[in-house]
Each structure stands twice: as structure tokens, then as C-alpha cells.
Amino acid sequence: MLKVAKFGGSSMADAGQYQKIRDIIRSDPSRRVVVVSAAGKRSAGDNKITDLLYLCYAHLQYGVSCDGIYQMIRERYGDIHRELGLRVDLEGVLDRLRSQMEQGISRDELVSRGEYLSALLMADYLGFTFVDAAQWLFFHYDGTIDQEKSYAALRALARDKCVVIPGFYGLMPDGKLRTLTRGGSDITGALAAAALDADVYENWTDVSGILMADPRIVDHPRSIERATYSELRQLSYSGAQVLHEMTIFPVREKNIPLNIRNTNEPDHPGTLITESFVEAPNPERFVTGIAGKCDFSIVTVSKKGLSGAVGTLRAILEVFENNSIPVAHTPSGIDCISLAMPTEALTPNQYSLLDELRSEIRPDSIQINDHIAVIAVVGRKMAFRVGTSGKIFAALGKAGINIRMISQGPDEQAIILGVDNKDYADAIRVLYNAFVK
Template identity: 65%
Template sequence: MLKVLKFGGSSMADAHQFAKVKAIVDSDPSRRVVVVSAAGKRSRDDHKLTDLLYLCYAHLQYGVSCDAVFDMIRSRYLSIRDELHLSTPLEAEFAALREKMDRGISQDELVSRGEYFAARLMADYLGYDFLDSICWLRFRLDGTVDQPASYEALRRTASGRRVVIPGFYGAMPDGSVKTFTRGGSDITGALAAAALDADVYENWTDVSGFLMADPKIVQDPRPIERITYAELRELSYIGAQVLHEGTVSPVREKNIPLNIRNTNQPDHPGTMIRERFDEPELADENLITGIAGRKDFSVITITKNGMSSQAGVLRQILEVLERYGINVDYLPSGIDTVSLVVSAQKVTPCLYPMLGDLQKELKPDSIHVTDNMAIVAAVGRKMAYKPGTSGRIFAKLGENGINIRMITQGPEELNIIVGVDGSDFERAIRVLYDSFVK
């Protein structure tokens, strides 16, 4: 049994959090590979170390002294080391980094040092080997990860060892440091789990898994105990704050379970994500796995008599939108009508020129734009096995005076999506939660 663990910034914030991480790792001998983020905030008013490193780089670019900010970073890590009575020789490394900053350093290399120093300290604290990510995580020239080369390198360097790996960065072909986008330590952890064919990838953060609805809308929503990768993708697309897509893909490709856990509540099982669950496990679960949504959509409805019998009309429509860089989120249609659900923010600057092109090229009978539309989705793998689910959803919304402006559902019956007026958005989510979850 092998478990790969990733700990986020809140888990690495100070010596007290380091102690929690050690207790978690020591409690299970299968937890042999640990990936860490840079130290995060200790309180609401505190700073993430990565933010401070970006600030240092900005100061360097404008010729402004960054000594005060750099000292904050240095002091933070030295404080963790000293409180834990470690012997990691950080002073010399910080001095060398400061000299390199004066000579010239890339932004990626500078901001990657937050994870680097955090991993050095954690390796010392756990008694594990430190394995620098530049030794195995390989980027191609176009900035994508070379998975075959990276996987082979990690298998070779980590085999039979207990290691701590800094997240967020790897190496370009020339050896220079390359970082992911923010939150990239999750991706590092997923890549490590996939490379080593881990039995479980545990992602430790400051929440006990995913919730069934946004807690800003629904009071104390229930946690999601089990969710499939397909359901997770649906909830993520519709607006739920879940994992970065790059975190999911490597472990999903290898069919490795992903467990979201809380460092501050280590006994909580969190959320388990798998490709599928056996049906007996589903017997007593809620019909709906999660409810999510987004506001601020516009709906462009195009009507043309005989549209359904004319080949290529939909292609013409989509080509016009592509010309303006507009992505279509949903595409409900009728016999002679098609509706394009698009982001209002993206379409507003180019709306009238785009409508003009549609009018000129398609010569429709009418084009109508509806603003202030919100999308609400009920997602659940079990809905396909329960007849009448969509009818119940529509009935509950109607009983509460919420007018449904649009309906769409995929053939796999994994989700039921409705469009409502923006003013009904929060109420629609609460109605669905109260009707199907409480």
C-alpha cells in the first residue's frame, strides 16, 4: 500500500501546523511520499509566502528595495525551524538566494523557493529524504508537462524511499525552473501519485472535503462523502469551487482514488473521489450529489423557419461566435430555434458586431437577447436510476414561484440544468437543497 499526500499552504503555515502534518504522516506507514506547498496564512490578516515572493520580484523589476519583504520570508521559515528544533541550514541558502536576486533571477525560480524551503524543513522534521522537483518533473518547451519522462524519473529517484517533494514547480529542458499556475502544488501531488501508481492520493487542506452546496447560499450544507470524477467535473464546470482540472486528470487516468482531507480534523473521512462506486454503496445516499450554479449569463436566441432542415446552420452560428472568441456554455434548441447561453461578461463588448454578423450570414427571422440569466444544476449519478427526478425538480421550483427559463439535460442523466432569472439564483439553490437533501 502506498499513499501520496499533498499538504496545502494552511497546513504548512507555522510550527503548530507542521506538528499536525507529522502526526498525520506518522499515523500510517503507507504515507511515504509527501508533497508540500509554501507556508500559507496563519491568520486572516497574514500573508502567503508565495505572495511575498511575487512581491519581491516586482520590487526587483522596478528597482525598489525588497529587503523588508525578503526578511519577512526568511524570518518565517527560520522561526518554524527553530520552534521545531531542527538543524536545516537555511541561513546559507537564503544568503545565496539573496545574492542571486541581485545578479538576476527569473520570476519562476524566485517564487518557487516558498515550496523549496517548506519541503526542506518538512523533510528534516519527518526524517524523510528531500527530493527536489527539478530532479523529476519535466516540462516541454511549450510549457506542458512531459508525463512519460517525469513518471520514469520519479519512479527511478523515489523507489523504496520516504520522500518530501516541493510542489508547484519543475524543470524546463535547459534545467531552468518552471512553475505551474497558482495552486499548482495540487498538480504536483497528482502527478506524483500517478507516476508511482499510488493506491490513494490524499489532498490535505483546511476543509473536510466538498460540500453539497455553497455555504454562502445554504446554511451548513452537508459534506459530500463520495463523488465520481464525472460528477466532480460537472460541478466544477457549473461553478463549484473544487479542484484544478490539472489535479484530477493524472489520477483519473490511472483510476487512483482521490481523498480530500482536513489537516485540522484528521479523523474526518473527508470526500472520496473515484471513477465509480459499486451500487450497494449508493443505497442510502442522497439522490443528488451536489448543487451548484453561476450567474451573469446572456442567452442569444435565433429563430429561422426551416432551420432544422438546413445543413450547416449550427456550424455557421458557432463559426461567428468563434470569430469573436465567445465560448458557448449551453446550447438548448427547438425545431427552428437555437439558443446560445454565453457569459455576459465576455459577450457584452462585442455583442452588437457579432449580432450583425449573425444577421448578415444567417438571415434569421429573429434574434433575441435575454440578459441576467443564471444557471443552476443538480448533479448526481443516481438520478438516472430514479424515474421522475426532473419532474420533481421542476415542480419544487414552480411551487416556490421560480420561473424556469431554460432546461437542458445530457443523455447520461448525470445532471439537470435549469436557467432562471438572476434574481432567483440563490433561492433556486436553497429550494433544491431543502427539497432533495434536508
């Protein structure tokens, strides 16, 4: 059994969090590979180390002293080093980094040092081997990851060892460091799990799994016990604050279970995500989660005979493509089709879109409705649950919330509906109460 455990910034914030991680690692000998982020915020008014490093780089570019900011970084890691009684030469590493900054360090290398320092300290604390991400995570020149080369390198470096790896960066073919997108440590962890054919990839953060609804709207929403990768994708696409699709792709590709856990509540099982389940954990609660986003627009194109006209739908979609407007949903009627998209994507190109639609499609009418919120009720096999749509309509109708759009695909996974922006929060609460409480 091998578990790859990735710990986020909140889990790495101070010496107390390091101690929690040590206890988690010691509680399960199969946790032999640890991936870490840079130190995150200790409190609401605190700074993330990565943000401070970006600030340092900006100051250097404009010839402004960054001594005060760099001193904050020194103190953060220095406090952890001192409180845990570590032996690694932190001051030497920090002095060399400061010298590199004066000589013209690249932005990617500078901002990657938060993860590098975290991993050095954690490896010392756990008594594990430090494996630099630059030793195994390799990019192609186009910025994509060379999986074959990277996987082979990590297998050689981590074989029969307990290791700590910094997330967020890797090595370009020319020997320069390159960072992943923000949140890239999650990607590093997933790649490490895939490379080593781990039995489980654990992603440790500051919440006990994925929540069934936005806690800013619903008071104390339940955690999702189990979900499929497809459901996670749908929730993420619909607005839930969950792991990005790129983050989970390497483990999904190898069908490695993903377990999202809470460093501050290590006994909580969190959310387990796999490709499929034999059955729902609770047949009576088949809704996995409810998520949504505001500020959509719906463009409705009407034309007599539209449903029987060959190629018209393709032509309409091509017009949107020509105007660089992504289409999120396409509910349709007999002689009309509606296309939903973020308003911010429509607004800059709205007039050119309308001109091209009128020229290419010659519609009877085009109607645009703004200020729409799109909500997804996500679950398993909802198409075979009698009365699900009726329950949605009844609950929202009783609350006086008008449904502006509804769509359900054949994948049995989500019912998508649109409401006015002003009704968004109330709709989330009503649906949560109807399906979860």
C-alpha cells in the first residue's frame, strides 16, 4: 500500500501545522510520499509566502528595495525552523537566494522557492529524503509536462524511500525552472501519485472534504462522502470551489482514488472520489452536491422550421466561435435554440455577434436575457429517480422563485436550471433543504 499525501498552504502555515502533519504521517506507514505547498496564511490578515515572493519580484523589476518583504519570508520560515529545532541550514539557503535575487533571478524560480523551502524543512522534520521537483518533473518546450520522462525519473528517485517533494514547479529542457498555474502543487501531487501507481492520492487541506453547497450561502452544509470523477467535474464546472480538472487528470487517468482530507480534523474521512461506485452510499440521498454561478446571459435565436433545418445549429455555434464566445449550455425548443454563456464573455462581442447571426442565420428574432444565475443539481442516475424534476419545480415554486431555463442531459448526472441573479442564494438554500435536509 502506498499513499501520496499532498498538504496545502494552510497545512504548512506554521510550526503547529507541521506537527499535525507529522502526526498524520506517523499514523499510517503507507504515507511515504509527501508533497507540500509554500506556507499559507496563519490568519485572515496574514500573507501567503508565494504572494510575498511575487511582490519581491515586482519590486526588483522596478528597482525598489524588497528587504522588508524578504525579511517577512525569513521570519516565517525562521520561526518554523527554530520552534521545531530543525538542523537544515536555512540561513544559508536564504542568503544564497537573496544573492540570486540581486543577480537577476527569473520570476518562476523566485516564486517557486516557497515550496522549495517548505519541502526542505518538512523533510528535515520527518526524517524523509528531500527530492527536488526539478529532479523529476520535466516540461516540454511548449509548457506541457513530459509524463513519460517525469514518471520514470520519480520512480527511480523514490524507490523504497520516504520522500518529501516541493510542488508547483519543474524543469524546462533548457535547465530553467518553470512554475505550474496557481494551485500547481495539487497537480504535482497528482502527477507523483500517478507516477508511483499509488493506491490513494490524499489531498490535505483546511476543509473536511467537498461540501454539498457553498457555506457562504448554506449554514454548515454536509460534506460529500463519496463522488465520482464525473460528478467532481460537473460541480467544478458549475462553480463549486473544488479541485481543478487539470489537478485530478493524472490520477483519474490511472483510476487512483482521490481522498480530500482536513489537516485540522485528521479523523474525518473527508470525500472519496473514484471513477465509479457500485451504488450510492445512501439511496435516499442521491444528490451529490449543488453548485452555481451568477451573471450569465441567454441568447435565444428563433426561426420557423429551425428544428428541421440541416446545418443551422452548426452555423449558429460557428458564429459564437467566430466571436470567441464560449457556450456553456444549449437548451432548445422546436423552432428556437437558447445559448447560455457568461455575460462577461458576451458583452465585448455582443454587437458583432448579433450582426453575424442576422447575416448568416436570418432569424425571425433574437432575444437576450441578462442577469441569470445557472445552478446545477448534481447526482447519480437522476434520470431514473421518479419525481426529481418535479421536486425541484415544486420547491422553487413554493418559494416564489421563477425558473428561467432548465436542461437535463442524457448522462443522468445533473439537472441545470437558470434563475434570476437576485434569486440565486435563495434557490441554493431551497434546493439544499429539499434534497439534503
